[in-house]
Amino acid sequence: MSSIQLIQNKSFVPKEFNRVARSYDFATTMSQGYQEDLNTSAKRLQLRGDEKLLDLCCGTGKSTRACLNELPNGSIVGVDNSEGMLAEAQAKFAEEVKAGKVKFVLKDAMHLNFDDHTFDVVFMAYGLRNMPDYEKSIQGIHRVLKPGGKICIHDYSLSNNLFSKIYWAILGYGFIVPFCSLLSGSSKIYTYLVKSVLNFLQPEQIKNLLEQNGFEKVEVQPHASWRKPILHSVIAVKRA
Numbered sequence: 145m146s147s148i149q150l151i152q153n154k155s156f157v158p159k160e161f162n163r164v165a166r167s168y169d170f171a172t173t174m175s176q177g178y179q180e181d182l183n184t185s186a187k188r189l190q191l192r193g194d195e196k197l198l199d200l201c202c203g204t205g206k207s208t209r210a211c212l213n214e215l216p217n218g219s220i221v222g223v224d225n226s227e228g229m230l231a232e233a234q235a236k237f238a239e240e241v242k243a244g245k246v247k248f249v250l251k252d253a254m255h256l257n258f259d260d261h262t263f264d265v266v267f268m269a270y271g272l273r274n275m276p277d278y279e280k281s282i283q284g285i286h287r288v289l290k291p292g293g294k295i296c297i298h299d300y301s302l303s304n305n306l307f308s309k310i311y312w313a314i315l316g317y318g319f320i321v322p323f324c325s326l327l328s329g330s331s332k333i334y335t336y337l338v339k340s341v342l343n344f345l346q347p348e349q350i351k352n353l354l355e356q357n358g359f360e361k362v363e364v365q366p367h368a369s370w371r372k373p374i375l376h377s378v379i380a381v382k383r384a
């Protein structure tokens with residue numbers, strides 16, 4: 145399946161992540177600021193520390209780590225539909241899983257079958273962009289969140305100007321695709337990454353999507369340094 149076919153049929157994306165699961169942590173460690181940015185987004189949620197959090201599209205658990213730092217008395221359910229990525233996460237958090245603080249579930253994020261109002265918080269890092277239907281995905285998240293619950297969408301979402309698009313294309317095709325393909329032996333998912341970001345919603349569009357689907361107090365914040373035009377956290381509260 146080509147990267148264009150992946151854009152057209154995103155339900156195959158998790159299977160492509162299986163191919164790169166073992167090299168994923170190394171590749172993202174090489175991406176300066178990757179973990180720090182996740183930590184920043186988790187901090188921006190301003191949690192009490194005892195919440196029940198859904199880490200949607202948790203991958204190998206880098207987002208889980210960021211959320212765990214903010215939840216000394218809380219718990220996390222990590223959901224992902226790639227067996228390979230989840231296996232990496234399971235190994236990393238064996239102690240927390242044993243203690244019942246973290247649980248990982250293989251599941252399609254488009255079909256969340258948790259009860260209504262299960263979670264206090266949903267953290268979705270580099271996830272929404274991979275959903276075949278953004279609105280349906282947000283509606284599913286809205287259903288499983290408690291009234292007053294918080295959502296954080298953390299993703300490559302380009303600011304609304306030509307510079308951001310050109311900047312991302314150069315970064316993507318000039319660095320991310322060649323470097324990560326060499327590292328993982330697979331170029332498809334990284335070419336898909338670059339294309340999917342070019343096709344994704346801008347920060348203000350994510351804000352509108354949330355407001356139109358039952359969320360309020362939406363805050364859009366860019367990340368630091370060279371990621372400023374391309375990476376944002378969008379935080380909102382489910383209307384009570």
Ligand SMILES: C[S@@+](CC[C@H](N)C(=O)[O-])C[C@H]1O[C@@H](n2cnc3c(N)ncnc32)[C@H](O)[C@@H]1O
Pocket residue numbers: 155157158159161182200201202203204205206207223224225226229251252253254268269270271274275
């Ligand atoms: C770029 S990784 C992000 C992982 C993690 N959140 C992080 O911040 O490092 C995206 C993850 O989304 C998962 N994913 C994509 N589509 C999915 C779907 N429909 N349901 C569940 N997981 C999905 C992939 O398997 C992959 O692990």
